[in-house]
Amino acid sequence: MAEIRCSACGKNNPDFLDSCQFCQSPLIPESKLFIGEEPTKKDTGELEEILPDWLKDVRQQGKNAEAGDDSFRVQTQPRVPKDEPPDLLAGLLSQSETDEEEIPDWLAGIAASSEKPSLSKPSSDEGPPAFFAGLDQPEKQTVAPTPSESKPDEIPDWMRAEEKTSKQHDDLSARLSQPSSAEPVEETDWAKTFASFDSFAEEPAVQKEPEDLSWLRELEASSKEMSETPMPQARGSEFTPAASNEDLSWLNELGGISAPAFEEPAPPSSSSAEEDLSWLTNLGGATAPASEPQAPSQSSSSNAELDWLSDLQEATNLPSAPAFADTGELNSGLGIPPSSKPFQTAPLNELLGDESIKDVTPDWLKNALEESSMPAPGSVSMDWFSEREKPGETKAEDLFASSQGEAVSSQPAFDFSLGDSSAAVQDLDALFNVEMPDWLAGGQEGGAPPSQQEAKDSAPAFAENALSPVELPSWVQAMRPVDSALEETAASVTDQITETQGPLAGFRGIIPAFPIGSSLRPKALSLKLQVTGEQQTGASLLEQIIASETTVQPQKEQAAVSSQRVLRWVLSGLFLMVLGAVIGLGSKTMPIYASATHSELSSLIATIPENAPVLVVVDYEPSFAGELEATAGPLLDQLALSRRAAFSFISMSPTGSALADRLILNTGVGGLGYQPNLNYFHLGFLPGGSSGVLAFIENPENDFTRFEGVILITDHAESGRVWVEQLQAAGPEIAAKPLLLVASAQAGPLLQPYVSAGQADVMIHGLYDAAKYEFVNNSRPGTARAYWDAFGSGILLAVFAILSGGVWGVLMRMREQRRAELEQE
Amino acid sequence: MSFEVVSAxxxxxxxxMVFSYLIGDNPLFRLAVYLFIGVASGYAVTVIWHSVLVPRLLDPLGNPNRLAWTVVPLILSISLWAKLSPRISRLGGFxxxxxxxxxxxxxxxxxxxxTLIPQVEAAMDSFDSSEGAVMLAGTVLTLAYFQFGAKRAPDDTIKRGAVIELLAWLGRLFIAVTLGVLFAGVYLSAxxxxxxxxxxxxxxVKSLLGL
Amino acid sequence: MRILVTVLAIASGVTVLAGYFLAGAVPVLDQARFILTDWAVILAGMAALIGVANLVFVHIEKVRSQPGTSLYSAVLIIALFGTTLYGVIAGPEDSFLNFAVTAIVIPVEASLLALLAVTLVYACIRLARRRADVMSVIFLVTIVLFLLAVMPTPIGPIPVLDRLILGMTGVVSGAGARGLLIGVALGTLLTGLRVLLGIDRPYGGN
Amino acid sequence: MTALGVLLLAAVILLVFVVLRRRSPAVFRRIEAYERLRKAIGLAVEGGTRLHVSVGRGDLLTGRGGSALAGLAMLRRLSEQTSFSDQPPIVTSGDASLAILSQDALQAGYRAAGAEEQYRFTTGRLTGLTPFAFAAGTVPIIHDEKISANVVIGDLGPESALLAEAARLENVDLIAASDNLSAQAVLYASSQEPLIGEELFSAGAYLGAGASHDASLQTQDLLRWLIILAMLGGAVLKVLGIGF
Structure with a gap:
């Protein structure tokens, strides 16, 4: 097993630990992201093999502690991937937090996949491989210190030595709480080599150092506080989905094959712990070929990147393909000298080439050494299986045997992974469909549902196109997950690069297309100024201001202003002179023609009883007095002359009463002997808009029903709307009263719809209408007639000015455009 | 000289003085305008005092029957004066x-x-004639013009959908005609x-000159 | 306090609105609506006094700080105080007050509107120069055609043109105006709703 | 009851959009006038110039109050954005209640920007109690106060042409919108970039006043299409002789 020497205390630690289990000093400098200096996952592959055992135990601890507190589990699961990008540790966490189904998956994957699993049964109790127990022990001590959980008998000798030392430390959380000040861990060459691979996939882990600590803390807490669902867990769950994606991304890449196995719809509340375990489940599936000869190969994928996987699968199926022997073969076959491997693998190659080491190292450990630590879960297990199938290697056989035995006991895991018993499990599997790597799923052939079988069918073709499985050394296999991780994370933007030259020719993604870990590292603060659009606008404005300070263009501006002024003066003079002349001369040369509408108005007025009170609403501003006096004059004149109506003025503007007086004075009404408070009355100012109008109408004191008609004189459409609305709201009797609108020319078009809709009876708007009505009415020549010629002159002037000005403007624009074009040319 | 003549x-x-503004901003215009603002505002206050505050606020204070309903607006009215001081202006918030x-x-x-319901109903009702159909189409197109929601195109420009843009373009024509007619109306008033x-x-002048 | 203010605004608004729509079913709502509207009118009246006080303060400050323009401000203050004091005492029906309106307010306002006759034409000319897009061209053409249609001439209305143009522009502008009015009503509705839902709180300084 | 139904529907949609918009920002079409306004705001802040903001003369107790409220919402945002300018904005209005509210909005904007001490009571002004008095009182401000841009959003009538003319004489921008169609027509010809119809009510959203304004505009969009559908459907039913 790989070990890392603690720089603080000098003692060896399992390299999957982030911190020294003796002195709690960080084994890896947290603040650095050096490639190859992340030992945590370096030996994941090794741990992969080791894990089942202690994971079982830890899981058992968790199970005992949590007593099946599902809610707790769900909340804590999400931490796993985030805390522990190496999925191995994710599994650890999930187990420690009492997820029963997670370890079984993992174990089931190792066990014969053809076995029918049962979902809820834990597998940890029964016969984990003895050599894994050693790993289990320290974990138990540190993470979940329940003494009954320990199984020292199962610890292999090689592990026991480590256990002794590790037992000196029993509080992992205390260790985790220490600041990470340790120097980089000393590593063996091969470890460094692996670390260089790890750097691809372990970048997230580096980023999440604190969270890594937290999951361990939580682990401890979970063993202490059984059923609590504390906030930190919830918080952790907030982050875990993303984390799980990251962590599993490389697995996804690897596992295109497994997709069919997880095609059930994913529940929204996915648990990352389950995700982590799913790869284990798939891993379990991957072992199926080993025990099931009918499964020809790993399930297929058309993805060329997975060529190696088919090779791997074949490797696991071929007992005569020992990993180390293969290495040499592959190297020779591909013409790749060991020393010419990429920088990440060169030391490993050298190491592997060292026969002495090879001989000394147990096969499973060799595999572990060959593995890239980070993506180990899958790849390591593969190696493990390949080893397991090696004839004559007793350890492998033991392992196999033990795993077989374990498989029987770990049926729940199979059940979970295959998702054939519980809907919940199916959901979880569906979740993994999204998250899980295909390559892992491909391993589930033994127990795979039909969908998986379909995928499996295509595997041979895939395998044919792939490199010979025998040729692939396990170190290459180890690299594959790294590439996958890269593709999913750092290099997800572009395809992985297929090497076309050199010793790696034909491989894809061996050398990342992107700087290693570029996207996995915490985003560095960009030196480039980040500015928003608003800020840019501000900056450009400032620029303009500064530029305007230095640029002097007063001449042009002045000229433009003066020309505008001249034009304005000319226009003003023209208007004043022409209109003044027409008015001064008293011209009445322009004829007026009547229209049918105005005859209707005369007829309507004729229906009003004599001496009847008529309400006149004055709702215009003094500015429109001239126009509206001229417009309302003929109507009031006719009402006064022919019906002798009594006018009651109510104003909607403060100046209304003064305007009413002026109205009487400036129309013919005043000349008819109309006296205030006798023939006409001021009802005052009516504030409050529509509410005021309604209050006025409904106020019994006003006796609104007495009015025989309502004349609304207004300069805006709002007024017409209010009166129309409120008169109708006041009841049919009031609504039936004639409503005559006298509107300013500018409000006329807007009030026309009310007339069209029959809500108002007739409307006179503007001088144009008034003059016609005056003509139809045969009343005395009034103001409208007096203004008529000037009115025509004014319109003519305007038309002339607008037309000539418009043409001039268009010509000027065209000239400017032409000039601009010429300048451009 | 009569009141009317002086007034005239x-x-x-x-x-x-106001017309002098046609030449440009000048003191005569200013003088006339400031005088006008003073008188108009004073007159408005007078009317409000006599038409609103006295009959609705002050008179009921002497009427026990209406006193209860006047206390609240009275208190609120008094609190409103706090608005004259930024420090205590919040008191006038009520x-x-x-x-x-x-x-x-x-x-x-x-x-x-x-507006909303009557105009919608009117648009529906007038559909039975060719004019009504044009009116309805114009109303719809005009409304479509105002569609605010848009999408960000790949080139970072913000545009509405092509169909909406087309409808909006047609709607602009109706709006242009409408504004033109209304502008002409304002011009006629002016x-x-x-x-x-x-x-x-x-x-x-004629009367003064005896012409 | 801010919450109370908001609650008061929402409550009064909802009450008035309920009076609008449910007065038939619940008569007391109608009564409540009138009471609240009455209060609002009183308060708006009082606000007018405060507004005028603000006007005075502003111009007093101008008199102090801007000697060059102090004459105008002084004229304004004097006119305002004089009219107000006299009007409050004498009442709005007073002949002198009427005289002030007839001699000052109406002529100035009418003159200001009259200025627009020139200003608007000038604006059209500038528009053609400044923004000669399709919409502006149609806008200007419509103005010209509409004016021609209503223009008195020595020969009477221009044959055919008046009815044709007025008919066409009437229909088209009616449609456009309806669309614009509906749109404005929609905007008003949403703006009012924001206030009634307490999202916008202009009264509370928010 | 139809009106009540529309009201409730609008309220529900608004609330839903408010919730949705808090999660993701809305994208609205480009309106040149608001682009210009943003520029003017930037200029006021960067160049130390002064904005003149007018919220019109809409009487809150009439149907024209809606545009006044929209103007106030815009003012609130503008005051916050420009409170750090060397020359704080001047706000004018033609209604007394509106003047008080505009002062509140100004003060709130300053407060939100952490510059409440710079708020001056006299920067929120009532310039006249009648429409033309308001316009006439505002014209000298445009001439005298070294305004860099005029923003007029609220209820205005044809008198807005006077403001436009004053702005033109001073050669400064005028960004104006009114709920009054006559004023819209005038401003279309007079202002540099016109704001038409209900674009008046979009000022808040375009100035980034918050999710509620975005939601409001989206609700407007949705309701508009519902109205269009109702009109078209109703017209077809009428033609088919199906009364309702």
């Missing part, structure tokens, strides 16, 4: 809250019952006011 003369002078609340409700009520002013000046 003052009116004439002020009209000329009074403004009533105004704004009632105003918002009035605006909503007016918009719904005064022209009438100009004619009225010129007439009053000329008539006064």
């Amino acid at each position: 003369v003052i009116g004439l002078l002020l009209t000329l 009074a403004m809250a009533v105004i704004v609340g009632v105003g918002a409700a009035t605006a909503i009520g007016g918009a719904l019952t005064g 022209l009438t006011a100009l004619i009225e002013r010129l007439s009053s000046i000329i008539n006064l």
